[in-house]
Amino acid sequence: MKAILFDVFGTVVDWRTSLVRQFAELGKELEKELRFELPGEALADQWRQLYAPSMDRVRKGEIFWTNLDDLHRESLVQLLDQHGITLDVAIIDRINLFWHRLTPWSDVQRGLQCLKEDYIIATLTNGNVSLMVDVARHAKLPWDMIFCAELFEHYKPDAEVYLGACRLLCLPPEEVMLCAAHNADLRAARALGMKTAFIPRPTEYGPQQQKDLAAEEAWDFVAEDFIALSEQLRK
Amino acid sequence: MKAILFDVFGTVVDWRTSLVRQFAELGKELEKELRFELPGEALADQWRQLYAPSMDRVRKGEIFWTNLDDLHRESLVQLLDQHGITLDVAIIDRINLFWHRLTPWSDVQRGLQCLKEDYIIATLTNGNVSLMVDVARHAKLPWDMIFCAELFEHYKPDAEVYLGACRLLCLPPEEVMLCAAHNADLRAARALGMKTAFIPRPTEYGPQQQKDLAAEEAWDFVAEDFIALSEQLRK
Numbered sequence: 001m002k003a004i005l006f007d008v009f010g011t012v013v014d015w016r017t018s019l020v021r022q023f024a025e026l027g028k029e030l031e032k033e034l035r036f037e038l039p040g041e042a043l044a045d046q047w048r049q050l051y052a053p054s055m056d057r058v059r060k061g062e063i064f065w066t067n068l069d070d071l072h073r074e075s076l077v078q079l080l081d082q083h084g085i086t087l088d089v090a091i092i093d094r095i096n097l098f099w100h101r102l103t104p105w106s107d108v109q110r111g112l113q114c115l116k117e118d119y120i121i122a123t124l125t126n127g128n129v130s131l132m133v134d135v136a137r138h139a140k141l142p143w144d145m146i147f148c149a150e151l152f153e154h155y156k157p158d159a160e161v162y163l164g165a166c167r168l169l170c171l172p173p174e175e176v177m178l179c180a181a182h183n184a185d186l187r188a189a190r191a192l193g194m195k196t197a198f199i200p201r202p203t204e205y206g207p208q209q210q211k212d213l214a215a216e217e218a219w220d221f222v223a224e225d226f227i228a229l230s231e232q233l234r235k
Numbered sequence: 236m237k238a239i240l241f242d243v244f245g246t247v248v249d250w251r252t253s254l255v256r257q258f259a260e261l262g263k264e265l266e267k268e269l270r271f272e273l274p275g276e277a278l279a280d281q282w283r284q285l286y287a288p289s290m291d292r293v294r295k296g297e298i299f300w301t302n303l304d305d306l307h308r309e310s311l312v313q314l315l316d317q318h319g320i321t322l323d324v325a326i327i328d329r330i331n332l333f334w335h336r337l338t339p340w341s342d343v344q345r346g347l348q349c350l351k352e353d354y355i356i357a358t359l360t361n362g363n364v365s366l367m368v369d370v371a372r373h374a375k376l377p378w379d380m381i382f383c384a385e386l387f388e389h390y391k392p393d394a395e396v397y398l399g400a401c402r403l404l405c406l407p408p409e410e411v412m413l414c415a416a417h418n419a420d421l422r423a424a425r426a427l428g429m430k431t432a433f434i435p436r437p438t439e440y441g442p443q444q445q446k447d448l449a450a451e452e453a454w455d456f457v458a459e460d461f462i463a464l465s466e467q468l469r470k
Contacts, residue, residue: 069405120368130405133355133379144368146380150403168385170304170365 001195002171004115005124005147007156007180008132010204012123013102013139019044022098030091043079045206050075055126055155065153067128072096099127100134104141105201111226112142118233120144124165124178126155145169157188166194179229183216190217197221197229236430237406239350240359240382242391242415243367245439247358248337248374254279257333265326278314280441285310290361290390300388302363307331334362335369339376340436346461347377353468355379359400359413361390380404392423401429414464418451425452432456432464 009015023040030038054071057063073096080087087095115121122145123132132146147165154160166173177195180186181204186196196219202209215222223229244250258275265273289306292298308331315322322330350356357380358367367381382400389395401408412430415421416439421431431454437444450457458464 120372122368128405129380129403133357133404137355137379142377144372145364151386168364169368170363 001119001177002175003120003122003169004177004179004197005122005162005165007178007182007185008123008125008127008135009102010201011179011181011199012108012141013104013135014201014204015048015099015102016044016204016206018102019047019098022101023095026091026095036085038085039083041206043083046079046082047072047075048205050079059155059158067150068126069096069099069128069131072099097134100131101138102135104139105225107225107227109140109142111230114230115226115233116142116144118230120169122147122165122169124156124161125149126161156185159188159192162189162192162194177220179226182212186219187217190219195220197223199223199225199229236354236412237410238355238357238404239412239414239432240357240397240400242413242417242420243358243360243362243370244337245436246414246416246434247343247376248339248370249436249439250283250334250337251279251439251441253337254282254333257336258330261326261330271320273320274318276441278318281314281317282307282310283440285314294390294393302385303361304331304334304363304366307334332369335366336373337370339374340460342460342462344375344377346465349465350461350468351377351379353465355404357382357400357404359391359396360384361396391420394423394427397424397427397429412455414461417447421454422452425454430455432458434458434460434464 006012020040023038023043027034027038027040054075058066076092076096112121122143124147125132126149128150129146129148132148135141136143136146147168149155149161152160152164163173166176169176173193174195177197178186178189179197179199181199181201183198186198190196198215198219200212200214202213221229221232223232241247255275258273258278262269262273262275289310293301311327311331347356357378359382360367361384363385364381364383367383370376371378371381382403384390384396387395387399397413398408401411404411408428409430412432413421413424414432414434416434416436418433421433425431433450433454435447435449437448456464456467458467
């Protein structure tokens, strides 16, 4: 095994807590103008619920390739409309950039530094390049490379994304491992011959999370977090 | 200005010294088998002379897209043949990987760290992804992103490479600067609206270097090295 690719949203960064916090900060800043409270938790959860359907529109060919920033923005406008919330375009643009300022789980920075000593480490994400560059700078993630759906104009779990990254690394899939907190992502990677590592993130979707609480298949590695994964790999 | 893109071969890494050193090390290792000395300097210089013509074959549509590792290997085989040198395939493969282990100029690591504090820093190189990932790991280059010709299936100075990187960064060309030791590269960037910075590397091609000894146009910035560039930009 030469390289480890990482799913990002949920696996590397705690998008929900980060969005809720940024909604709260914005709400406080706009307190006098808005005259109502921004329902941060609801907006964060519902925004994320629109994520898979928005990518499906691209995957099914209903719309041309559209990057995640643009899909996020369409979903956000739809969501604010549903809530009857009217905001300036500039504020909507700012909210869309909340995704560029996500905070990593506490084990991530140290874990990635350890893993980087022995393996090429890179993202394998549906986020676009600009978003991922900003997240990496904000969260100080020491990636060797940022592989994004945008580079292949296909969203995971389309095979083009996984195989595209392997091809650019000049590595056969069996020498590349996907690390993710989502069983479905790992199933797609395994079907293409890649190695797999599951890291549970049981609060990714908040305290009532129902799915991806545990490994659903015998993945090559299952570890509590990135630090534990690096220790397992060194044994 | 939000991002600085860097040409790599010559601007960031001293490919010639690195190749000559690796040829010398290999020559020493194979001393008994080979029974002749590997002409390291000649091989390094002539290999690099085949670089532009090999990319031109892609640029003119004579051959389909071929990444730099593969072009390097074809050039190397041709070159060894011209010299009447016969080597095992495994040794030829090893020599081809010399390009993955290039050493940066002495100002680069510190300069990039300083520049990274204020700007997104990324490569903009004709090298392929796998090669650049290896160089970045070997030379400890803290890139935010690796942009390669391979991602766009066009070689510099084709506009697709420069504009492709700007598009993926979601930045207009005027907010992106190319930093290079080569006037021609900067001319291509400026023609597309990008900012430009020239850093002379007067020994890139060895002690008898004739070209790119100085800025040939009034580039936006001209600095002795990356550290001086970061100081100029902070003024």
